[in-house]
Amino acid sequence: MNKWFYGILCLICIFFAPAVWAQSGVGLIGGLNFAGLSVKQDNDNLSGIEHPTRTAFGAGGMLCLDVPGKLLLQMAPLYLQQGSKLKIDGEASGSIRLAYLNLPLLLRYNTVEDGSGVYFAAGPNIALLLDAVQKDADGAQSDIKDLLKGIDVGLNFSAGISAPLGGNFLFIEAQFGLGVVNIDDSPAAAEGLTRKTSSIKLMGGMLFPFGR
Template sequence: MKKLLLSIAMVAFGLTANAQEVKFGAKAGLNIANVSGDVENNDARTSFHVGGVAEIKISDKFSLQPELVYSAQGLTSELEETFDDGTNVVTIKADGTLKLDYLNVPVIAKYYVAEGLSLEAGPQIGFLLSAKQKVEFEGESDEQDVKDNFSSIDFGLNFGAGYKLENGLNFGARYNLGLTNVLDTEGDESVKNGVFQISVGYFF
């Protein structure tokens, strides 16, 4: 995977040298994040992403778009525990949120199928900034740092589409498919990220 990213970077450098035009911009939007694998009772965490982009125009149909994006990911879940207090069987329910916040670096290939409309795909490397587990029960909450339980680097692939107006305003929808196990604990458990993103951006 690292060799693949190095090869992509070298190709990107070569394409940049032959670029017809380079534009810089910013983007922000909605994240609907979750994880897949050895996890139960999980649901999506609704959060956000924000960052900077550069579109490198190679031809009228093809562009390369490297990005640097802060992305709040993770999951939500309903925690349930049942115990016998000697008189009754009691079930306690609480709400949990796993907050995995990344600095993601995607390199997106854009192919324009029509004026302003592009299909997009490309690899991504993510650097874990923080990992916290929050539990809320009957109005009380507790948050713990769990970064040591997670890998510091995540690899993924992006697929999506975008639409760009002539004035620089642009819109995008993208899914990031996690490829690597983000858990860094003993055992055979495997958990991978998955994030659907809706973005609004502007090229200066």
């Protein structure tokens, strides 16, 4: 798994190398994350167990690289809280609290060439697991990091609007993230248990263009 991850990082570095001199700016981003977990098992013995959305947050930075026309390549390392609440037979039973370092690589399309106005973005995401605990209804916590894979892989989609502000750009956006791999690494995974992450994020931030 580690060799696979470092290989992807090397590919990202190679991909970005020709464009480092075309950097358009760096920025800060943060906001709310409505995190979810899709949990399924082949023998369907999870009846009565629900995973409602958990409200959490995320924050990080961003690097935008110019591409000809109205396109940007955007990398936005993000500390992101994930997981879900837990309900058993309709009763609140605690929560699963995950924390990841997200490394999305997005292709962004600006409807206005100078970067203002409405924009859309999409691309893959690699997330490194930083922390994982399960909190019971009585507040007791247990570490479940060893029961999960260290890397999650997913897809990110976003739409937002950007406005100039004193030579910089203020933006707000909505993001949808979908995990595409099973993050469960417990013995139950061999019996058909799957856990996949999802997120709906409301984010805002500031982009500081170079050369302004």
